[in-house]
Amino acid sequence: MGKDVEEHHGEFTAKDYTDPPPAPLIDPDELGKWSFYRALIAEFIATLLFLYVTVLTVIGHKSSTDPDKVSPDNANCGGVGILGIAWAFGGMIFILVYCTAGISGGHINPAVTFGLFLARKVSLVRALLYMVAQCLGAICGVGLVKGFQKGHYTRYGGGANMLAGGYSKGTGLGAEIIGTFVLVYTVFAATDPKRNARDSHVPVLAPLPIGFAVFMVHLATIPITGTGINPARSFGAAVIYNKEKAWDDQWIFWVGPFLGAAIAAAYHQYVLRAAAIKALGSFRSNPHV
Template sequence: MAKDIEVGGSTHEHYGAKDYQDPPPAPLVDPEELTQWSFYRAIIAEFIATLLFLYITVLTVIGYKSQSDTKANGDICGGVGILGIAWAFGGMIFILVYCTAGISGGHINPAVTFGLFLGRKVSLVRAVLYMVAQCLGAICGCGLVKAFQRAYYVRYGGGANGLSDGYSTGTGLAAEIIGTFVLVYTVFSATDPKRNARDSHVPVLAPLPIGFAVFMVHLATIPVTGTGINPARSFGAAVIYGKAWDDHWIFWVGPFIGAAIAALYHQYLLRAGAVKALGSFKSSTPY
């Protein structure tokens, strides 16, 4: 197990020092961002990634429903099943995070962006514009599905999320909170600079646990809410389908609460952000 080493520390501070450097907190508003092409390139990357995510996953959902529809000569055991749908969502997140992580961070989800904003990883301006790009991308992705599969899209619900029969609003909200917590907590853990310092292979493998988190959450919550954990995914499908606004607030409030809890848990409890801030304050207090 590697020792913690901090360059420049005194001899008596060597024990317990660290061999990694936490990046400085992102400013709340950074005017320089608005003058950089990399900023707009990242927004475009988030838009395209969310578009592709919704296009593939909603097509998978509709394809499964059409193949298993016994009223349309389908086989009740046909199609990819819930397991295949979960793989489609998790697999696409793995692919898209891998492709865009070096450009935009690979958020592809307003809840992830919100959690990273609370963790001071992105500025307010970047967070807001990412969310707008993600929602627009989701709408366009679902729009493409409807354009190519109009009959099936309308008949099989457009891949829109909704609270399943037999489940209360509280149960659906809890499922979205816990599911998003799992996802955002995984994002923070997989991209933790402390972990990257210990294991050089982690930056390459970071999209894998994130994709698996999405996969596992879908397995658990598809029967409850169809699995949102991504407000852009739920919003885009609802806008294009036009009939899925009942209990839609669950798919915004739940993910945002889950993301906030995950950010606070990782940054301020596991990484002792509150303790570090207090220690920094004490060390700078004159005597």
């Protein structure tokens, strides 16, 4: 198992692989390593940039479609629209995961970190401090938006996630659970060590499906909750905007993503991967194959 073994079946080549050992539950030794603090800085800066660009996109869209500002000649201009906002979120995740994956793993989302912790991919110490760095980065990113465009920021809702009118809290919670499930499931699939061993190009392409997952979920759920699926994104916007409505619905953007991440981790680790491991063990123990 320690070596790559190739088995040729016609034109197909399958490489043996070894799953990395589970991360320790508590690993205080990480606190003495520069690589750990470098990863925290990467998560902080990545989340800051993520919130800065995406919240500016949301505010810019609302500004360009404000009926009190748009002249009759430009009435048909709809800004970037939901499609453009979804591209901003998905595109930024693609860029930032690509840039930071080799340093911190490119989580940029407490729900992703939580799911990877449940799967024992990261230690509790790393998971908790990643979440702190992500939330602080989100607050600073939205703070920059408000600092540069305070008038627009306040007038157009600060990019805060809020449950849209006409939807129940249960609907909003369900949207966040399913949306985060899609994202975290994609993260697990894109970084699966079995796939990495079989397809050497997968690590290079991993940020692409993750970014597309964010894009697709935003298309579906922007009309419901504005799309959270990232507690740091929702928390950072709520802290800087600091209006009652943003805080009233804040629990949805923590409970939903954490539940969705937990379900995705359980599904991938205990259903999909467990079945794959059993099948592989049965294949190797069969002397007639």
